Amino acid sequence: MSHTLGIRQAQKQKTRQALMDAALVLLEEQSLSSLGLREVTxxxxxxxxxxxxxxxxxADLGVALVEEALGSLHPMxxxxxxxxxxxxxxxxxAVELIAGHVTAYPAPVRFIARERHGGVxxxxxxxxxxxxxFAEEVRTELAKDAEAEGWSDDDLLMLSHLYVDQMLVTASLFLEALESSPEERERVGLLAARQMRLISIGRRHWLD
Amino acid sequence: MSHTLGIRQAQKQKTRQALMDAALVLLEEQSLSSLGLREVTxxxxxxxxxxxxxxxxxADLGVALVEEALGSLHPMxxxxxxxxxxxxxxxxxAVELIAGHVTAYPAPVRFIARERHGGVxxxxxxxxxxxxxFAEEVRTELAKDAEAEGWSDDDLLMLSHLYVDQMLVTASLFLEALESSPEERERVGLLAARQMRLISIGRRHWLD
DNA sequence: AATTCCAGAGAACAGTTGTTAACTGGATGA
DNA sequence: TCATCCAGTTAACAACTGTTCTCTGGAATT
Structure with missing residues (x-):
């Protein structure tokens, strides 16, 4: 099903990707609303x-960056x-997966955390x-679990939003600890795991 | 203990406050890293x-805005x-308190949510x-509660961070719903309350 | 009453920005 | 082979930026 692009289209996509990559680097030290087009080029x-x-x-570039950063994460x-x-x-x-992803792709993660409440x-x-x-997908997965018996759709969506928010909190904690010592990063991982544990306990006793 | 400022100091503080207020308005539609000094003046x-x-x-202005936005919230x-x-x-x-605060002071709340992971x-x-x-203070309050018996200091701090993060999540949800219908805002409040309820249940069964 | 202080004004600087128009030259399709 | 297309270039525009230095007039101090 893959169609080989012509030389022209291939070169265009290459430039486009270069613009996005350069923007991501520049956005490590500023917000999108101050990113200049000349700066990128x-x-x-x-x-x-x-x-x-x-x-x-x-702003258009930013939307494309959102797709690139989050679009491929759904199966994961x-x-x-x-x-x-x-x-x-x-x-x-889950905590290890997040830690690994943040370490491998810090720039896109930082971009999402920064622009989630950003000025654009x-x-x-x-x-x-x-x-x-994400929350919808997590809900359908949670619904399959035996623990979801007796849960309303609303409560399941509430829980999945809690999980998604917690993933972001954890990711931004790892982001802050990226330059820190391995011990500090381990400490962050343990904290995040404990927070998720508490949420899981709350889930288990929700219907009591 | 209050000392009446001279005319000069009073006028200076007035201008300073005017700069901060104007900045807060301008920051409703952009991030601090793109805020220009000329724009504010x-x-x-x-x-x-x-x-x-x-x-x-x-950036210095931004730090002053953080103090103004959060400094007075500790007793609350x-x-x-x-x-x-x-x-x-x-x-x-708690949910009503957050909703009220966001409604009364949307600009400072938006500023904090935006710049927490911002570019400065x-x-x-x-x-x-x-x-x-905040988390430290919440911890010392939680420690006084009978439910905290048997909890380690680390776990208490973990829980208080969870509460503080949840407050911010709730605040930013209300922020997004500020222009929406009262029904939508009510829906947001109920969702936030349910999430806090789940965390409280997890807290109650933490030592099981 | 005389002196010092200092918040704010004014003018000028080099450097930056987004956007427009008209162009070039190699890939593309007839 | 030849006409068309179009990604990227060049040049120019008015408007804007942060920062410097010099000045002013009223408050504060002596």
Whole structure:
């Protein structure tokens, strides 16, 4: 089903990706609302006007970055929630997965944390929509679990939002600890695991 | 103990406050890292150079805004956690308190949510410090409660961080719903209350 | 009453920004 | 092979930025 792009389309996508990558680097030390289009093109080594061949504005670029950062995470989240094993094992695995992802891709994670409540409306909305999709997917996975018996749809969605928010809190904790010592990062992981444990306990006794 | 300021100092403080107020308005539609000093002085109606009499930079202004937004909230948080009544009553009261605060002071709340992970390091640090102080204070209040018997200091701090994070999540939910219908805002309040309820249940069974 | 102080004004600086228009040259399709 | 397309270039625009230095006039101090 894959169609080989012509030389022209291939080169265009390459430039587009270079713009997005350069933006992500520049956004490590500022917010999207202060990112200039010239700044990005300068970093790539291309004329300022070339920017318009790919994006209407930096806000438009931001929306594309949201897709890139979160779009590919859906299967990963699904399998994490579905994972077998005891509750304790699943928590440990989830925390390790988050730690690994943050270490491997710090820039996109930072971008999402920063722009979730940032100053650019279309980007905020794009992130909100993706996170809502995550919560929906987590809910359908949770619904399959035996523990979900007797739960209303509303309560399941409430819980899945709690889980998704907690993932983001954990990710941003790891982000802050990225430059810290391994001991500090271990401490963060243990804290995050305990918080998830408490939520799981609350879940287990919800219907009492 | 209050000392009446001279005319000069009084006028200076007035201008300083005007700069901060104007900044807060401008920051409703952008992030601090894109806020220009001229932009702020123009909004107040003073010369750009007057800015330097009060702040070294816009980052410096941001740190002052953090103090103003969070500094006065410590007693409020203390009493909320200490409040008497059943667990359910305390949750309802806490959610109402947050809803009321967001409605009364949306701009400072938005500023904190936005800059907590924003692009200006000193401001991020100022917010992190204030939130850590909140968590410490919540912990000492929780420690007084009978339910805290048998809890380690670490676990208490873990729980208080969970509560503080949940307050921020709730606040930003209300912020998003500010322009929505009363029904929608009521829905948000009920969701937030249920999430806090689940955490409280987890807390009750933590030592099982 | 004379002196010092200092918040704010004014003017000027070099450097930056987004956006427009007209162009070039290599890939594309007839 | 030849006409068309279009990603990227070049040049120019008015508008804006943070920062410096110099000045002013009223409050504060002596």
């Amino acid at each position: 300068r970093a790539v080594g291309v004329a300022p006007t070339a920017f318009y061949r790919h994006f209407r504005s930096t 989240i699904r399998t994490t929630v579905t994972a077998e094993g005891t509750s304790e094992e699943r928590i440990t695995r 409306q279309p980007v905020r909305e794009a992130i909100r929509d993706q996170l809502a999709r | 123009r909004a107040v109606g003073v010369a750009p150079t007057a800015f330097y009499r009060h702040f070294r930079s816009t 948080i203390r009493t909320t956690v200490t409040a008497e009544g059943t667990s359910e009553e305390r949750i309802t009261r 390091q000193p401001v991020r640090e100022a917010i992190r410090d204030q939130l850590a102080r």
